[in-house]
Amino acid sequence: MKRVLSGIQPSGQLTLGNYIGAMQNFVKLQETHQCFFMIVDLHAITLPQEPAALREQSEAVAALFLAAGIDPAQASVFMQSHVPEHAELGWIMTTASYMGELERMTQYKDKSAGKESIPAGLFVYPTLMAADILIYNADLVPVGDDQKQHLELTRDLAQRMNQRYDTELQVPDPYIPQTGARIMSLDDASKKMSKSNPNPASYIALLDEPDVIRKKISRATTDSGREVRYDPSEKPEISNLMAIYAHCANMQVSDVERAYEGQGYGAFKKDLAERVVEALEPLQARYHDIRQSGELHGILRKGAAEAREVASTTLRHIKDKMGFVLPQ
Ligand code: ATP
Numbered sequence: 001m002k003r004v005l006s007g008i009q010p011s012g013q014l015t016l017g018n019y020i021g022a023m024q025n026f027v028k029l030q031e032t033h034q035c036f037f038m039i040v041d042l043h044a045i046t047l048p049q050e051p052a053a054l055r056e057q058s059e060a061v062a063a064l065f066l067a068a069g070i071d072p073a074q075a076s077v078f079m080q081s082h083v084p085e086h087a088e089l090g091w092i093m094t095t096a097s098y099m100g101e102l103e104r105m106t107q108y109k110d111k112s113a114g115k116e117s118i119p120a121g122l123f124v125y126p127t128l129m130a131a132d133i134l135i136y137n138a139d140l141v142p143v144g145d146d147q148k149q150h151l152e153l154t155r156d157l158a159q160r161m162n163q164r165y166d167t168e169l170q171v172p173d174p175y176i177p178q179t180g181a182r183i184m185s186l187d188d189a190s191k192k193m194s195k196s197n198p199n200p201a202s203y204i205a206l207l208d209e210p211d212v213i214r215k216k217i218s219r220a221t222t223d224s225g226r227e228v229r230y231d232p233s234e235k236p237e238i239s240n241l242m243a244i245y246a247h248c249a250n251m252q253v254s255d256v257e258r259a260y261e262g263q264g265y266g267a268f269k270k271d272l273a274e275r276v277v278e279a280l281e282p283l284q285a286r287y288h289d290i291r292q293s294g295e296l297h298g299i300l301r302k303g304a305a306e307a308r309e310v311a312s313t314t315l316r317h318i319k320d321k322m323g324f325v326l327p328q
């Protein structure tokens with residue numbers, strides 16, 4: 001069975017962008033692949049996190065994975081920090097990478113822009129991500145569009161290691177949705193929807209109450225004109241809302257366009273809010289059940305044990321090939 005690995009940072013409340021860009025594919029792929037899905041807490045601390053918030057958000061992301069439909073009997077769900085092999089291979093991958101290639105990463109450039117002192121962890125972030133993926137020899141990595149560049153670096157690092165040390169690391173492929181790979185911010189369609197945006201009106205959190213969702217959608221900015229037409233370059237704002245609609249209602253954007261022919265933005269946005277509420281309600285109900293059930297930690301323990309079995313074998317293989325004296 002081919003392998004899949006992906007992760008989401010517990011750096012805030014998960015948004016519809018995370019759901020549409022990544023989690024919906026996690027759920028789909030678990031049917032046909034051996035899957036590892038983790039909460040990347042070691043990545044989240046590349047920007048300062050308040051300890052109580054980090055703990056709460058990490059548990060919330062784990063519960064949301066399950067609420068979205070990830071089945072712990074089919075996929076391994078775990079905290080990155082519970083598998084210490086990630087940090088160790090992360091260091092090895094840092095030594096295999098060059099400053100120049102890390103300096104080119106747009107996520108690094110965006111997140112460090114305007115900062116007086118740039119945390120070193122932000123800079124080496126992609127080498128830890130490469131370790132996350134290579135340690136499972138993942139074939140596929142379901143992510144949103146913004147992670148494409150990190151995946152390319154991961155592929156380069158895998159090939160470099162294979163050439164230099166004769167390791168047999170799998171060179172992974174990204175798995176990116178055709179529409180919805182980049183859900184944009186509700187207040188500015190030139191920026192991606194992001195859970196760490198300080199303005200909560202810019203995103204829909206998966207746990208937003210129905211009335212909050214309705215309010216955020218009614219206030220979302222829209223392009224001039226009134227035609228509900230999918231055209232991301234000419235009409236980026238309405239096209240973004242149409243992509244959200246299509247994913248929540250399980251339709252094609254072309255069908256959404258047809259359904260709203262001759263109708264204005266007002267009617268469309270009203271219906272969109274209801275489609276989003278309907279899509280999130282069952283997920284929210286399951287989320288609350290899971291948080292109350294007390295089963296989360298057992299599931300994470302099992303997931304980490306499954307993950308460690310694979311991760312420790314790969315790490316041993318890499319260290320052996322590199323010339324480390326292995327403990328006998
Ligand atoms: P942060 O703002 O803290 O960087 P984020 O919201 O970008 O967080 P991540 O944890 O970095 O979320 O991403 C988790 C997954 O969700 C990744 O696969 C990422 O590509 C995807 N993703 C994040 N935002 C979007 C978006 N707006 N549209 C589609 N996919 C997204």
Ligand code: LTN
Binds near residue numbers: 007129142143147
């Ligand atoms: N860098 C990703 C999160 C992430 C990830 C991974 C995704 C960390 N490790 C491994 C896929 C595979 C992000 O910022 N969205």
